[in-house]
Amino acid sequence: MAAIPGIGQRHSAVGSAPRPAATRALGRDWKIAWVFLLPLVLVLVGLVAYPFVSGIILSMQQKVVGQDPTWVGLRNYRELLVGEQYSGIFWNSVRVSVIYTGVAVAVKLLLGMCMALLLNETFRGQTLMRAVLFLPWAVPTIIVALTWRWIYDGSPSGLINYVRIEFFEQQTLIQFLADPSLALWSVIVVAIWQGTPFYTMMFLAAMQAIPTEQYEAASLDGANVFRRFSDITLPSLVPAITITALLSTIWTANSINFIFALTRGGPVNATMTFPMLAYEVGIAGARQLGLAAAVSVLFFPLFIVAIYILTKRMLSVEGRA
Amino acid sequence: MATTIPLRHPVTPSPRHLRGKTIRNVVLFGGLAIFTVWTLFPFLWIISTSIKPDRDLYRRVSLLPQTITDAHYSEVLFETPFLTYFRNSAMVAILTTAVAMLIAVLAAYAMTRLSFRGRTFVARATIVTYLIPAALLFIPLFQIAQQLPFSGEALGLVIIYLIFAVPFSTWLAISYFNTIPSDLEDAALVDGATRLRSLFTIFVPLALPALAVIALFTFTHAWNEFLFALLLIQRDSQKTVPIGLAEFVVGDVFAWGPLMAGSLIASLPPVLIYIAAQKWVVSGLGGGAIKG
CATH class of the missing domain: 1.20.1070 (Rhopdopsin 7-helix transmembrane proteins)
Known part of the structure; x- marks a missing residue:
């Protein structure tokens, strides 16, 4: 094969001395680069890759806490998908997870967009308003959950029941967290309350990157508020909406805190999302670690799509910045 | 006229x-x-x-307090181990933030300013790691952590919290370092500064807004984290605020007064830091993370 002219010459033009083979193969600064990267690589391999692989191995073992594991191949998966004891509760957790995540993400997206549009206007007290509306994001989730548990309390002391009795003259008490038909919706409301500010933040950041000239031009053309939103704001926000919604889908589906502190998956599994199920199977009740690991692994394919799209988007954003 | x-x-x-x-x-x-x-x-x-x-x-429920008492606050502060929990949380959150930022700044510098093979691979691995949900890892991590010597101690949580903190901080730092013009550094390197010196004297000062956002997010995350603390910490002396508070609920008996008093105090550190860093949050996110 003939050497392509130009490629070798560029090298010799930059460095005057001939470069050692290692530098040519690994890059100019490879030594110092990997020294700088070593801690990061240790975290990625030791804390993520290793547990990830050992989780997959664990899912093919029968392992009770405190005992030696035995290899069972795919039996845990079969047990969850079609087995007599666990398939019912597993498929229930699929349904609950989908409703919980889908509804929470959709409403957070909608409310976050409204909030960001309002905060993007110019008015007196704008900075204070932003600080106030972002507050729920900073409060520990467990405290949010405990507070809402108190708001939902099924006795006349709970805020909502108190207000209903005192101001609306209702006679009955609503059991928001103990009624199987209400519990999931009650938990979703809490997830929305805390999760919306993150969307607002991301959308607001993206809105402020839109050049104001675009709006001025549209105003001169006589476009009204709705036209300006659908023709300028919304198209510019598509990347932010995609990234935010996908990130939030991963986080919402995998968070256990609200459900743990509000209902623990009950009543009668009405709020048993899959991480809660993994916790109940692996740590709280039966202490079947292998089975619990299989629950998590079975849900992973759902997130691969989101992770794939996000990685591509985030890398391309990084490259352009 | x-x-x-x-x-x-x-x-x-x-x-x-x-x-x-x-x-x-x-x-x-x-x-x-x-x-x-x-x-x-x-x-x-x-x-x-x-x-x-x-x-x-x-008994005589009312929306607004009829009489005001500090009984719940003094109970939380002086009759429970709350102050111990608070100290543990502060230590864990500060240490997590400091370690994560150091690792992130070094890695982001290497990935934006140095030329080596494997750059894209490491960048991609960082993002994928950031996105892998903790719920997927908590069962195997629980099993692994039980065999480690520091398991059960608050300081051990710092290592676990790096799982989230490091990839996130690195990614945000990369996006921000990319916006810093390279001429600034080239001049310093010609003058004979080492890479490490140029990182800490040129990049870190310029990246302060992004570092404030990174600190805010990692501190808040470590301060608020519940699941791993619950799984790994049993002894009272090692508990952090979130699990300590959750245990004020004994069985089905809720001491709502002390619980809410403790919740208010526990919310203060992240909320105050958030208010202090607030002016950078939107610009920090816009400047790097999601500029599309």
Whole structure:
């Protein structure tokens, strides 16, 4: 094969001395680069890759806490998908997870967009308003959950029941967290309350990157508020909406805190999302670690799509910045 | 005539214009009012509960406190290990933030300013790691952590919290370092500064807004984390605030007064840091993370 002219010459033009083979193969600064990267690589391999692989191995073992594991191949998966004891509760957790995540993400997206549009206007007290509306994001989730548990309390002391009795003259008490038909919706409301500010933040950041000239031009053309939103704001926000919604889908589906502190998956599994199920199977009740690991692994394919799209988007954003 | 015109409003607003402005204001301030009530009522309920005597909480219930008491606060602070939990949380959160930022700054510098093979691979691995949900890892991590020597101690949590903190911080730092022009550094390197010196004397000072956002997010995350603390910490002396508070609930008996008092105190550090760093949050996110 003939050497392509130009490629070798560029090298010799930059460095005057001939470069050692290692530098040519690994890059100019490879030594110092990997020294700088070593801690990061240790975290990625030791804390993520290793547990990830050992989780997959664990899912093919029968392992009770405190005992030696035995290899069972795919039996845990079969047990969850079609087995007599666990398939019912597993498929229930699929349904609950989908409703919980889908509804929470959709409403957070909608409310976050409204909030960001309002905060993007110019008015007196704008900075204070932003600080106030972002507050729920900073409060520990467990405290949010405990507070809402108190708001939902099924006795006349709970805020909502108190207000209903005192101001609306209702006679009955609503059991928001103990009624199987209400519990999931009650938990979703809490997830929305805390999760919306993150969307607002991301959308607001993206809105402020839109050049104001675009709006001025549209105003001169006589476009009204709705036209300006659908023709300028919304198209510019598509990347932010995609990234935010996908990130939030991963986080919402995998968070256990609200459900743990509000209902623990009950009543009668009405709020048993899959991480809660993994916790109940692996740590709280039966202490079947292998089975619990299989629950998590079975849900992973759902997130691969989101992770794939996000990685591509985030890398391309990084490259352009 | 000619002298009076400039003093008047240049354009007399048409009735249509005025109506548009009124509608805008109604929608704007009406919307803001609804969102403010929705956001703030749980906070008001926390505060109100924490200063009401038990009698007003359970028997003669009222929205606003009739009499104000500090009984719940003194109970939380002096009759429970709350202060120990608080100290543990502070230590864990500060240490997590410091270690994560150091690792992130080094790695981000290497990935934005050094030329080596494997750059893209490491960048991609960092993002994928950031996205891998903790729920997928908590069962195997629980099993692994039980065999480690520091398991059960608050300091051991720092290592676990790096799982989230490091990839996130690195990614944000990369996006920000990319916006810093390279001429600045080239000049310093010609003068004979080492890579490490140029990183800490040129990049870190320029990246302060991004570092503030990174610190805010990692501190808040470590301060608020619940699941791993619950799984790994058993001894009272090692507990962090979130699991400590959750245990104020004994069985089905909720001591709401002390619980809400403790919740209020526990929310203060992240909320105060958030208010202090607030002006950088939107610009920090916009400057790097999601600029599309």
